[in-house]
Amino acid sequence: MLPQNGTLVGRIWRPGHGPALVTIRGEEVVDITGREAPTLSALLDREDPAGFVAGAEGEGVCTLPELCAASTETAGPDDLRWLAPADLQAIKASGVTFAASMVERVIEEQAAGDPARAQAIREKVGEVVGASLRGLVPGSDKAQEVKRVLTEARLWSQYLEVGIGPDAEIFTKCPPMAAVGWGAAVGLHPVSRWNNPEPEVVLAVSSRGDIVGATLGNDVNLRDVEGRSALLLGKAKDNNASASLGPVIRLFDEGYSLDDLRRAEVRLRVEGEDGFVMDGSSSMAEISRDPADLVAQTIGRHHQYPDGLMLYCGTMFAPVQDRGAAGQGFTHHPGDVVTISEPGLGALTNTVRLSTEAPEWTFGTGALMRNLAGRGLI
Structure with missing residues (x-):
């Protein structure tokens, strides 16, 4: 589920502690949270995030298999689990880029x-x-x-x-702290009857506008809601558990760069409880707008993001494989297991539920600040 090499940083929930920044060293999950980088936003804003992670001292928490085994959609609020690799950053998305x-x-x-x-x-x-x-x-x-x-x-x-046209579509996918991580449920608004996953590369961008790494994301989409009116984009895109990210951010270093992302081949697999299987792919080589251009249209003198941002790059995946009636194409069923993978970024797996059945989002920015203050990290 993780790339074989590279400088990796992510977030987990540590029982009795709360959110922790981690890196992976072999099979060990190492907590590197500290006053120098209490949040992932702060870590990504450093001059050399990859160098900082590579040299950071830390505390071993568990093994990678133990973390993955614990990261289920039924995990409780204080159970060990993966979190989305983003905290204070704005979660933005690009549309119609393929x-x-x-x-x-x-x-x-x-x-x-x-x-x-x-x-x-x-x-x-x-x-x-x-x-x-x-x-x-x-x-x-x-x-x-x-x-x-x-x-x-x-x-x-x-x-x-x-x-x-000359202007990219850039929208807010969800508020900071609302995205879910590997193993969690992803949510569909119960009004939707025509929907799909959107497998995407997601850029990690500092407050300076520098692209410092990338992860995978599922930009869960309600086709019928947005199809009725583009003004319903917020309802189609931003619901409980409707954005997933992970499992980790792969930071740019000497062995991995934006050019590698430009060649990325993102794979999608949907496995239903009814035996339905769908495979698809999205090649970043087919994108109409370069990732650097998408970032430049998002952040700059015209718009600042002091805590940085995560930017979904869009997908070329268009689900037309019939699942039910002929000619109606694909739509999700509850219980679908969605896996988005790319060799350089790993694999992100989530189970589809209704947004009203996924765990409620209760741990927001205020809760994070109180937690970090209580641990003496800010």
């Missing part, structure tokens, strides 16, 4: 969130759009020509605007 998912967003919009209409609209959009979107540079003259053609065919969409 051609395949861009077309599916147009289909959702045209279908007004009705999965029964999706296949017929998919065929119509495919006839006009086809492969014309692949390789387009957003904001380029060629992109503007494609916009003109689609407008004349009455297929222009707000999703195509952010997909091939």
Whole structure:
């Protein structure tokens, strides 16, 4: 579940203590929390996060197999478990950054969130759009020509605007401290009947705007809710346990860089209690906007993030494999086990539940500050 090498940092819950920053040394999970870096936000804001982690003294807590065995969706509030590798950072996301998912967003919009209409609209959009979107540079003259053609065919969409126009779609996925980690339940709002996982690379960005590492994420998506209206994006994207991250952040060092992320091949596997299995992939080489550009459009003189941010980069995965009625494509069933993996970043596994059945989010920023103060770390 973890990459074979690299400088790794994550967060766990230590019974009787609370949130702890950890690194992995062999099979040992080592607590490196201290006054120099009481939070992951503070650690990632250091000049050399990888060097700090590599040289940090710490306390062995448990073995990696012990931690993974304890990290289940039924873990209690003071049980040992993985946490999402983010604390004070804003959790942001980029949308419509791949051609395949861009077309599916147009289909959702045209279908007004009705999965029964999706296949017929998919065929119509495919006839006009086809492969014309692949390789387009957003904001380029060629992109503007494609916009003109689609407008004349009455297929222009707000999703195509952010997909091939000059401005990226950047939104808030969830509040700080709300994401869940490896082994936890991920939540679907109970109003949804058409939804899917979104396997993504997630960038760890300092308050200076430096990309210092990356992890994996599931940007859980409600296709029917957003399909009814893009103004329902918040309802579609931000619900209890609707964002997962992990298992760890792999920090950039001499052996791992942004160029490695640009070549990342993210795999997805969904295994249902009904025997259904779906596999998919998302190649970062197919992304329409470079990760560095996404970060530059998120943080800068126009918008600051003093505690840093985590940025989902988007996905090219478009789930069209039928699970139920023909032509209606994929939707989750409760109990689905979702595994998102990439050799350089490891594997993130979660079980799908309704957001009303996943554990309530109760440990927020205030609770973290009180906890750290009580431990003499701030």
